[in-house]
Amino acid sequence: MPRFARLIPFVFAACACAGHAAALPDRVILVGDSTMASTTGYGDALCARFTPETACINLARGGRSSGSFRAEGRWDEVQGLLRDGAGFRTTYVLVQFGHNDQPGKPGRSTDFATEFPVNMARYVEEARTLGAQPVLVTPLTRRSFKAGYVHNDLAPWAGAVRGIARSTHTPLVDLNALSLAAVQAMGPKEADKLARSGEHFDYTHVGPLGAERFARIMAQELARQVPALAPALRGQP
Template sequence: MNTKSAFLKMVLFTLLSGTSFAQQTHWRFDFGAEKGLKGYVHVLPETSFESNGQYGFDFGSVVQAVKYSGKKAFPGSGIKSKKPFYFSAAVPEGNYRVTLTMGDANDATASTVKAESRRLMLAEVKTKQGEFVTKTFIVNIKNRNIAAGQMVALKPRELTKLDWDDKLTLEFDGHTVLKTMELTKVDDQITVFLAGNSTVVNQDDEPWASWGQMIPRFFKPGVAIANHAESGLTLGSFIGSRRLSKILSIMKPGDYLFIEFGHNDQKEKGAHDGAYQSYTERLKTFVAETRKKGGIPVIVTSTSRRSFDQEGKIQNTLGDFPDAARKVAAAENVALIDLNAMTTSLFNAMGEVQSKKAFVHYPANRYPGQDKALADNTHFNPFGAYEIARCVVLGIQQQKLGLVKYLINDLPTFDPAQPDDPMSWRWPESPKSSLIKPDGN
């Protein structure tokens, strides 16, 4: 199949999202060459989603069977690959509890698991030779459909994003040996909806990343992260593309809406635009509409850009927008996560040179087809996105939100003024990369 045909097939697949034949909400898979567990769908290494249409290895993944011996609790075999591999299952919209059994009787393993558009779910889960572990996390699956036949107005670049298709896709990186997988739709999770721009969205391709795709790693089951952000959006275009309507159509009482805008709003120059005019009014609309649904709004100030003054300190490039967000939060009695202040502290602590390691700054030839250096002072790489997600988690703790009890048990303390060492941080890169900047700046 040529590239154009594959693209058209994907677009059609996306447009039919929510109306596909696949409505199964519970899957149990057992992997490998030999059938193992009773009551599980046996998945052979050659089972592909493209040929099956309901489940299978995806995007050309090549895996091989790993035989186990002497493990009565894990009969049969598992699978592994020399490269990152993908597995997909067709499911309808909703929150899914994903339970994985991983490990190898013959070797030690180290697994990083991402979901959909590179959402970090598990980071470097290690097992010793002969050890098996079971890990559980929650993945949100969304589609474009809204009530009364309306749909979210996606940008062309979103039509091929894994976040918007009608299947659940997991990416396995590092030295993963996968034995079993169980997917179950669950309706009892608190859903944290994210509304924002390119600093929040799940970025599909290396080396781009945002905090919204890193934050799932910090939550236990009980919370689902539903990221509806998209690059280039303002509060107004988020509403105009019916993304707020989509969120409100599926929001339950007790769910949250985190709202971070400003980078693109500051470029709107109409007579009624500005931090204390349309921006303030629209923020209040987000707050009011969320509360009507019984939801809990949280205002997040915009991440700082990497812009240093002559004294080597971060300077404000966002004008009055962070201040306006703070004022709305105070006036409306809304929890505020002051990400602008925290990222200013973070980048100051890193310094002008070291802070490049948090942004998309790479020399030429780092990625395929890259004949020029990449130098972007707004958009983050995976390390920067991870650090900012840690800032958001710190904000959740400082605001004493009800979400605190769902944070992972082994959560380390964090201070933006003392960032992690980028040289000791590990991120197995996904196969796809792009030199195209996300919309917005």
């Protein structure tokens, strides 16, 4: 048998393996607090904007900070998923904290100078170590107006996340800036429509309308900042 003929089966096998690898889906894991979590945040609405073959897992939980999410073992769950990532082309881990890291929240608050930035950088490092692509997200703005302007009390935490993204060369979705601009343009009356209704109304969490609005902003910016993930996103859920 000619030498070339003997190589043909190996060439086809290599092509088949390459084709299988290219066909693997992406996976997205959401890590954060109540403004990303199911029911109270935009996370589920964001997951609905991915193509059906893309796995999107919302592990964000209400009341968690960059410290308590890890202390409760929830990051261990994420790491377990990352270790079992052979069925996915790339796993993207979106990390958003800040609301519960603020002072005055016993068991959740973190020190702005010595703990919060260390915690966020550690999420980035550990996600990369396990082969994932971390994406940092600045905290969703609250919708409280003072003298006609949105009071952005999360600005320092958003700034810290931007700095970590720069220093670690991590993609950033600046949701704080984008949501602030959107809410400011709406004004307080329209912005109130983004909240949960009835007894659950507040200026932090979102109802269905707010979830869709901020999920759309997230999806658009995510496609811009992480172009490799853009094909997995669709315009409407």
